[in-house]
Amino acid sequence: MERHFEKDLNELKERLLWMGSLAERSVHQAVHAVLQSDEQLAQRVLEEESAINELQIEIDDRVVHLLALHQLMAVDLRFVLAVSRINNDLERIGDQAVNIAQSAQRILRHPRVKPYVDLPKMSEAVEEMVRDALNAVVRRDVALAQKVLARDDQVDGLRDQIFRELLTYMMGDSSVVYPAFELILVAKNLERIGDHATNISEDVIYIVQGRDVRHPAVDRR
């Protein structure tokens, strides 16, 4: 029962975007569980993880079926392989949201270390990276993908600033070592989410331009 390639491909894209929106929402909720000390929001992230995991498996199955039913040109193969990689990145973004939600639950047991200033900035930047990366996939928008890559440096800068500030707090007051350490883990998780958005954007450039930007220093064959 041969089905039309375009139809299969469009369905695949739709499911990938749906997965992207779930992952995006998980990150948003997890970060706000930390920032607003919201235990219920943290719980919701944990409950919604399985939907993302099910979608990952469904999308992988769709990729296998699509490749089994259709003999694709190299350009379409690259796209489908990129979808398979993006699928993985989105699932891991979901994992990181779960880690943040679990940190939120532990942080709630301690008094607040200090007013959060850089953490909201970093999380806004990371959430925008994820949103832009997904939009870049839909629109095959290389300029937007490149904006995501540029943003990653800013996110790493914010991460370093958060680390420095929290370490300074830890040196000044040993009672904040545990909750400050949890906030460091949250910043590490946000960094990883930014890395995944970067991977997705590199895949967009790979799809559209047919060139690999993952390792610019590499002498391409």
Added chain:
Amino acid sequence: MERHFEKDLNELKERLLWMGSLAERSVHQAVHAVLQSDEQLAQRVLEEESAINELQIEIDDRVVHLLALHQLMAVDLRFVLAVSRINNDLERIGDQAVNIAQSAQRILRHPRVKPYVDLPKMSEAVEEMVRDALNAVVRRDVALAQKVLARDDQVDGLRDQIFRELLTYMMGDSSVVYPAFELILVAKNLERIGDHATNISEDVIYIVQGRDVRHPAVDRR
């Protein structure tokens, strides 16, 4: 110019294993740069990164060419897609080795926090996970892949122990906060390497048994 499928597939496997051995060596060298305060070893890891990056691109190209030249059965498609994912995991193991090497360079500027006890244990366990995961790929050995999955819990336990101990040091002596923090980052990097070895092992089980073990709680369709 159609080439024989088996030949292409074997070449692909060989290149993947070569990449695996490079990634494995990078991890080993980076960890020993930390443990033995060896600046030169850290430098070598940074220099060898580009070989891994080049191989990643080469293997991705081979995957595209293989799929473009041959119409594969679902079982072979699953294998080739798994190779593409394992390729990604190996490259990221290389990235983590680079992070550890850079931490080694920063740690060298400080006096040693304490004799390293759990860090060598954790790094040995993680290196064994990577080695076993690669052997499981070669031999399509599900039992070995499952051993890797079981090992990951032990690695997470060692990580928690390292965190607890370093945080206790930080609380007792504020002058060790910076080098202790670098060691925490090294343990985080080792944890991620273990996660990648776990992903590879899950792919082995997926290849051999045709079932997905990534999310055991998920109700499979």
